[in-house]
Amino acid sequence: MKGRMIEFNTSNGQVFSGYLSIPEKGKGPGAIVLQEWWGLVDHIKQVCDRLAAFGFTALAPDMYKGEQTDSPDQADRLMMALGIDESEQILQGAIKALLANQACTSKKVGTVGFCLGGQLSLYAAAADPDMVSACVDFYGIHPNVNPPIENIKAPVLGFFGEKDPYVTMEAVRELKKNLDDAGKTAIFYTYPDADHAFFNDTDPNYHQQAAEDAWRHLRQFLAENIS
Known part of the structure; x- marks a missing residue:
């Protein structure tokens, strides 16, 4: 890992931690990376490092406060125990900490999330x-x-992924419709042969072609929209 763990405060004075990765040049636009249901595992830290390699200053807050697992049952328990009020505090604290960091050059951040983190990115x-x-x-x-x-x-x-049993194509269409109906700008990519967690190269569902295509679109999107 090229980054390091840091601590940050929330508005109510609580202290949380996260993984911060900074570009080699020392600064760049800010990106918040949000974990899957496993916790702040090495894969999420590596996503931060990959973003830093392309010039972004990336911070992944630890939403589980130090807990992580490789058991689906335990991951489900941790995800369901996540309180939305505290999650909002952590997210706001992480965003403010990143924007205040001297390595962050942007006035706003991008949020990038996977599985649980994908929903938290929208939130x-x-x-x-x-x-x-x-x-x-x-x-x-x-x-x-x-x-x-x-x-x-x-x-x-x-x-x-069109083979995703958790986020079905019906759910994807509903989300897109809700965004469109609300007048939001939304671009969705779906991959016919991809399952849930297709981007995670430590997961059995990893789909290299889909992951590489998504990474290209992700980098361009962040570069064009983080200001």
Whole structure:
């Protein structure tokens, strides 16, 4: 890993941690990276490092406060135990900490999330619309997180697998319709042979072609929209 763990404060004085990766040149536009249901595992840290390699200053807040797992049952328990009020505090604290960091050159951030984090990416863009100028959702899901889409100001980029049993194509179409009906800018890419977690190269569902295509679109989208 090229980055490091840092601590940041929330508005109510609590202290949380996250993984920060900075470009080799020392500064760049800010991106918040949001974890899958496993926790702040190495894969998410590597996404931060990859973004830093392309010039972004990336921060992944630890939404589980130090807990992580490789058990689906435990991951489901951790995800369902995630309180939305505390999650909002963590997200706001992370965004403010990143924008205040001298390595961040932008006045707003992009949010990039996977699985649980994909839904949190939408939530962050809706909860803090004046601080988020780009929102990326990789197959986002959480039954209790319902972002107020009407509040989103940032353009939304979504990536989904047609074989995903958790985020079905019906759910994808409904999300796209809701964004369109609310007058939001939303571009979705769906991959016919891809399953849930297709971007995670440590997961059995990893789909190299889909992941590489999504990465290209992601980099361009962030470069064009983080301001």
